[in-house]
Amino acid sequence: MSNEKLTPRSENYSEWYNQVIQRAEMADYAPVRGCMVVRPYGWALWENIQHALDGMFKETGHVNAAFPLFIPMSFLEKEKEHVEGFSPELAVVTIGGGEKLEEPLVVRPTSETIIGYMYSKWIKSYRDLPLLINQWGNVVRWEMRTRLFLRTLEFYWQEGHTAHVSEQEAIEETLRMLEIYTRFATDYAAVPVIPGRKSSSEKFAGAINSYSIEAMMGDTKALQAGTSHMLGQNFAKAFDIQYLDPNNELQYCWTTSWGVSTRFIGAIIMTHGDDQGLIMPPKLAPIQVVIVPIYKNDEERARVMPVVENIRAELASLRVKVDDRSEVTPGFKFNDWEMRGVPLRLEIGPKDVEKGSVMAARRDIPGREGKSFLPQNDILHAVDELLAQIHDALFERAKTFRDSHIQEVNSYEDLVSAVEKGWAYAWWCGNGECEARVKEDTKATTRCIPMDQPEGSGECVVCGKPAHEKVYFARAY
Amino acid sequence: MSNEKLTPRSENYSEWYNQVIQRAEMADYAPVRGCMVVRPYGWALWENIQHALDGMFKETGHVNAAFPLFIPMSFLEKEKEHVEGFSPELAVVTIGGGEKLEEPLVVRPTSETIIGYMYSKWIKSYRDLPLLINQWGNVVRWEMRTRLFLRTLEFYWQEGHTAHVSEQEAIEETLRMLEIYTRFATDYAAVPVIPGRKSSSEKFAGAINSYSIEAMMGDTKALQAGTSHMLGQNFAKAFDIQYLDPNNELQYCWTTSWGVSTRFIGAIIMTHGDDQGLIMPPKLAPIQVVIVPIYKNDEERARVMPVVENIRAELASLRVKVDDRSEVTPGFKFNDWEMRGVPLRLEIGPKDVEKGSVMAARRDIPGREGKSFLPQNDILHAVDELLAQIHDALFERAKTFRDSHIQEVNSYEDLVSAVEKGWAYAWWCGNGECEARVKEDTKATTRCIPMDQPEGSGECVVCGKPAHEKVYFARAY
Numbered sequence: 001m002s003n004e005k006l007t008p009r010s011e012n013y014s015e016w017y018n019q020v021i022q023r024a025e026m027a028d029y030a031p032v033r034g035c036m037v038v039r040p041y042g043w044a045l046w047e048n049i050q051h052a053l054d055g056m057f058k059e060t061g062h063v064n065a066a067f068p069l070f071i072p073m074s075f076l077e078k079e080k081e082h083v084e085g086f087s088p089e090l091a092v093v094t095i096g097g098g099e100k101l102e103e104p105l106v107v108r109p110t111s112e113t114i115i116g117y118m119y120s121k122w123i124k125s126y127r128d129l130p131l132l133i134n135q136w137g138n139v140v141r142w143e144m145r146t147r148l149f150l151r152t153l154e155f156y157w158q159e160g161h162t163a164h165v166s167e168q169e170a171i172e173e174t175l176r177m178l179e180i181y182t183r184f185a186t187d188y189a190a191v192p193v194i195p196g197r198k199s200s201s202e203k204f205a206g207a208i209n210s211y212s213i214e215a216m217m218g219d220t221k222a223l224q225a226g227t228s229h230m231l232g233q234n235f236a237k238a239f240d241i242q243y244l245d246p247n248n249e250l251q252y253c254w255t256t257s258w259g260v261s262t263r264f265i266g267a268i269i270m271t272h273g274d275d276q277g278l279i280m281p282p283k284l285a286p287i288q289v290v291i292v293p294i295y296k297n298d299e300e301r302a303r304v305m306p307v308v309e310n311i312r313a314e315l316a317s318l319r320v321k322v323d324d325r326s327e328v329t330p331g332f333k334f335n336d337w338e339m340r341g342v343p344l345r346l347e348i349g350p351k352d353v354e355k356g357s358v359m360a361a362r363r364d365i366p367g368r369e370g371k372s373f374l375p376q377n378d379i380l381h382a383v384d385e386l387l388a389q390i391h392d393a394l395f396e397r398a399k400t401f402r403d404s405h406i407q408e409v410n411s412y413e414d415l416v417s418a419v420e421k422g423w424a425y426a427w428w429c430g431n432g433e434c435e436a437r438v439k440e441d442t443k444a445t446t447r448c449i450p451m452d453q454p455e456g457s458g459e460c461v462v463c464g465k466p467a468h469e470k471v472y473f474a475r476a477y
Numbered sequence: 478m479s480n481e482k483l484t485p486r487s488e489n490y491s492e493w494y495n496q497v498i499q500r501a502e503m504a505d506y507a508p509v510r511g512c513m514v515v516r517p518y519g520w521a522l523w524e525n526i527q528h529a530l531d532g533m534f535k536e537t538g539h540v541n542a543a544f545p546l547f548i549p550m551s552f553l554e555k556e557k558e559h560v561e562g563f564s565p566e567l568a569v570v571t572i573g574g575g576e577k578l579e580e581p582l583v584v585r586p587t588s589e590t591i592i593g594y595m596y597s598k599w600i601k602s603y604r605d606l607p608l609l610i611n612q613w614g615n616v617v618r619w620e621m622r623t624r625l626f627l628r629t630l631e632f633y634w635q636e637g638h639t640a641h642v643s644e645q646e647a648i649e650e651t652l653r654m655l656e657i658y659t660r661f662a663t664d665y666a667a668v669p670v671i672p673g674r675k676s677s678s679e680k681f682a683g684a685i686n687s688y689s690i691e692a693m694m695g696d697t698k699a700l701q702a703g704t705s706h707m708l709g710q711n712f713a714k715a716f717d718i719q720y721l722d723p724n725n726e727l728q729y730c731w732t733t734s735w736g737v738s739t740r741f742i743g744a745i746i747m748t749h750g751d752d753q754g755l756i757m758p759p760k761l762a763p764i765q766v767v768i769v770p771i772y773k774n775d776e777e778r779a780r781v782m783p784v785v786e787n788i789r790a791e792l793a794s795l796r797v798k799v800d801d802r803s804e805v806t807p808g809f810k811f812n813d814w815e816m817r818g819v820p821l822r823l824e825i826g827p828k829d830v831e832k833g834s835v836m837a838a839r840r841d842i843p844g845r846e847g848k849s850f851l852p853q854n855d856i857l858h859a860v861d862e863l864l865a866q867i868h869d870a871l872f873e874r875a876k877t878f879r880d881s882h883i884q885e886v887n888s889y890e891d892l893v894s895a896v897e898k899g900w901a902y903a904w905w906c907g908n909g910e911c912e913a914r915v916k917e918d919t920k921a922t923t924r925c926i927p928m929d930q931p932e933g934s935g936e937c938v939v940c941g942k943p944a945h946e947k948v949y950f951a952r953a954y
Contacts (some may be wrong), residue, residue: 030545031552031594032582040540040610047541063517064524068507069546069584069615069631070568075508088575091547093584095569096630097619105509107546107570107584117508127804133517138546138615142574153573154546327604 003335008275013219017270018148024278024340026265027148034146034153038262041340042149044286045265046156050136052188052284053158053260056180062132062160067114069138070105075113078238082112085205089141091153107140112206112231112257115161116239123253125244126165130173134160149266150223150477157261163241163253167232170254174230177258178211178451181226189264190281190394191215191271192402193225194472196448201432204257208232214447214472216402217270220422222447222474225267228258266477271398272364278341279363281394282387287321289383290342292333294349307353307376311346314379318387338363343390344383346374364390364397406472415461415473419444423474427467429460437462438473447472480812485752490696495625497746501755501817504625511623511630515739518817519626521763522742523633527613529665529761530635530737533657539609539637544591546615547582552590555715559589562682566618568630584617589683589708589734592638593716600730602721603642607650611637626743627700627954634738640718640730644709647731651707654735655688655928658703666741667758667871668692668748669879670702671949673925678909681734685709691924691949693879694747697899699924699951702744705735743954748875749841755818756840758871759864765796766860767819769810771826784830784853788823791856795864815840820867821860823851841867841874883949892938892950896921900951904935904944911939915950924949 006023007015021027026042029035038046054064070093076083091107094100108114115133123131136158143151160177164170178195185193193213203210207229215225235241236252245251272279282288293308295301305324312322321342323333330347337345347359358379362370374382405422409415418424419442428434428446435446449471460467483500484492498504503519506512515523531541547570553560568584571577585591592610600608613635620628637654641647655672662670670690680687684706692702712718713729722728749756759765770785772778782801789799798819800810807824814822824836835856839847851859882899886892895901896919905911905923912923926948937944 028595028598031591032545032547032549035545035547037545037595038543040542043542044540046543063521065517065520066515066523066633068509068512068514069617070509070512072509090572090574091570091582092572093568094571095567095581097567097621098565104572105568114508118505118514121505140546144574156543 003332006275006277009218009273016273016275020269020273020277020339021148026269026278029148032153034143036148036152036154038156041286042265045268045280045284046262048284048286049188049260049264050158053180053184054136056184057134057158057160060176060180062134065133065135066137067111067118067135069108071108071111071114073104073106075117076106078113079206079234081234082206086110086141089143091140091142109139109141110257110259111135111139111159112161112235113239116235116241116255119161119163119253119255120239120241123163123241123243126246129163129165129243129253130169131163132160132173133162134158147266147477149262149269151263155262157259159257159259162256163236164255165243165245165251165253167254170230170232170256174209174211174228174256174258177228177256178213181213181228181258181260184260185213185215185225186395188281188283189268189271190391190398191225191267192395192399194448194450196450196472198227198448199430199432199435199446199471201435202446204229206231206234208234212448215267215271216398216405216423216474217267217477218273218401219270220405220474222423222472222476223263223267223270224447224476225264226258226260229256231255231257272394273341276335276366277339279394280341280343282343282391285341285343286319287340287342288319288387289315289321289344289346290337291320291322291346291348292330292337293322293324294330294347300350303350303353304348308348311348311358311376311379315383317380318383334361344386346383360386362386362390364393409461410458412462416442419473419475423447423472424461425470425472426461427458428469428471429463429465429467430469431460431463431465434460434462442473442475444473444475447474447476480809483752483754486695486750493750493752494747497750497754497816498625503742503746503755506625509630511620513625513629513631515633518763519742522745522757522761523739525761525763526665526737526741527635530657530661531613533661534611534635534637537653537657539611542610542612543614544588544595544612546585548585548588548591550581550583552594553583555590556683556711558711559683563587563618566620568617568619586616586618587734587736588612588616588636589638589712590716593712593718593732596638596640596730596732597716597718600640600718600720603723606640606642606720606730607646608640609637609650610639611635624743624954626739626746628740632739634736637733637735639733640713641732642720642722642728642730644731647707647709647733651686651688651705651733651735654705654733655690658690658705658735658737661737662690662692662702663872665758665760666745666748667868667875668702668744669872669876671925671927673927673949675704675925676907676909676912676923676948678912679923681706683708683711685711689925692744692748693875693882693900693951694744694954695750695878696747697882697951699900699949699953700740700744700747701924701953702741703735703737706733708732708734749871750818753812753843754816756871757818757820759820759868762818762820763796764798764817764819765864766792766798766821766823767814768797768799768823768825769807769814770799770801771807771824777827780827780830781825785825788825788835788853788856792860794857795860811838821863823860837863839863839867841870886938887935889939893919896950896952900924900949901938902947902949903938905946905948906937906940906942906944907946908937908940908942911937914939919950919952921950921952924951924953
């Protein structure tokens, strides 16, 4: 709880980010380097994210399970690209029960290997396929430079792992999950994202193709907010995941994996937040509506509180908090809940009681413009409508901001200047050397080759050779 | 999927236990010694357990958060009993990102220490109390002899950690959670439990008092199915968890912790299961009702399936599975779902279509006795009622079994023979030496000093000295 002003985003974006997380009590630094504690307010947001995604996963036939935290070191070594990608980031258990272990155990950085091992035991026939399992859990990657939510040693996520009879089915699954992530970002988090394919150099270690959703943060940097990987038969061959087809012949499966993590909380903070604090998207907000009773004395309080309780009861289907603290002023409360990003504040005072109305203040529109009076009767309907409007307004604002910071460029010079102040959208020949040159010169990387491509072809913005796809370049988190 | 017969419980209980878990696809052995994979059917049960408990926690003002997996070794050493209790069981990370760590990190066996550290940062004033936080997560204890669900290196649980202004409030919280666990076991899992206080030698390492709920398994052994600890000021002093009281004086907090784990799944299996397989308590069952359509040919199928679909739609508020597999017989399906313990099976054939009825078969009552015809109209009501009856019957059966295997004993000789075939209930002076003698002679330990005590006093069943409390002795998992 604090009414201190935040460092403005324009002054120091990264300082603003750290402050808003601390002041809103979303997370805290753990006593272990690079680890975080997700505090109740932050975890409540994650639970709402989990609930939304889990529903979409189950609707599409996925089930949850739990695989072990520890993976034998030898497992990682079975897929060459995979071990190369992850070995610099591993936390390793070498002692168990006071004894040195014969084989060190890796704390999972991701679970393709151990799940692949189990799938090879479980899958016998084509009748066992597709196998569509998801896991909610924690993973560890030994990162050197960490940021709360964005990059921490331990983080929370879901990882889906599926096995299929054919390449075609695996591709469909990979794209289905990309679609679900896009829908989740848009419909629940009000975060506009661009779904697309990652370049070879940016793909998951061990994948044939990786796909991602990319979002623009308030400082115009890009954030990869979810990924979906087509793993081909790489892990099936490494772990011998085979099935008998209808002709009784052994075939290797085709597998996929896909994940969204607590990083998405960082995306929400940096997409919607302003200099007053967080702005929570209404569908995921831990508290959707805060009610602040306004009174000067006990007599007024006695008139106001029954109405407050009525309104709370009417709004029982929403996540509502009544802030009846006596030790702080209404003004303090307003600032406090603005910091925490509660999308809608209702104020109820003696005048409102008389008039049968409630004062509503939108978090996304400061000052008088965001205020309106709602009728006490039919309050649920009025509040639902306002929350839906806030969702749409947040999405539109973020999309307008993003689109105004994407520049379509045709020359290398324009590309270099575009990624200084936003994203560049350009033809690219697909050559890794061109990509590397841009990174070297500007720190911008290819974010994704969007699914939605223009007609025709052009010239690579770097080398000028023929190019058949357009790509986004941007500095990224 | 298997129709093989299980080893009967009377022949080899432990073999029966392992088989039923594998055949019902509840869990599997992981490639790391002592670790398990919880398969989708087992995890669905855990999700239902989580949902029930989480609701009860939230109703009583608790919120969820997430604390780190890794704990600096030095933290554990701050509370003397705690480190002594846990140090033989630790998994230790000594390498991170390819480098040897300066301070080894323990993979949490429980989180009192790291949560205590964070509480000391967060708690300033009496206004911040009580602090009531729960965490759902995984913990690791390096056990030597492991059993699926009952004792595994890694397991899943919830751990509640609360801080209070006074001893009285901490005691109330400890007992409140014991009460919630008792209610959960009884009302959701249909597992009768005895709530009570643990003896000194059986209490949590670092607690003043530990409480548990104790259940009797099908082989009469006891299983501790949930614990709640009053930690006094032990951890508050070790981690400097202090608050300013209303007089502006610094005081140490009083803390508690409490947990239920995936071990509870073992309790459900061994309380209700029979020689045909699992029996799931209806309120927690992943599948509450399975519908098996019965037909001999396409013409019959065409008449039966629309009714099946109607019934499924009527039962939409329940967890229902329609088993329309064509490659196996109805008889195979019956055995399969009996193995998995689905509480209620509905069969619908051409005759049922004509008569407007449905054949219902209770999992808990085999043969004709458990069968009845339900009317197709008002099916939801009839099924709800049957499920409630099954819940009650499971509870009563388990309670009758338990009570008939508890012997009230007044002599050491009777005690020794009682714990061979069940539990003994006896006066105990409270002396650890008496407890140790019983353990030495019979392998039975004190399970709990039940909250519900008889009037008066007696003589210790071991030493004959005055005793003021009665206790349960039993061999335990």
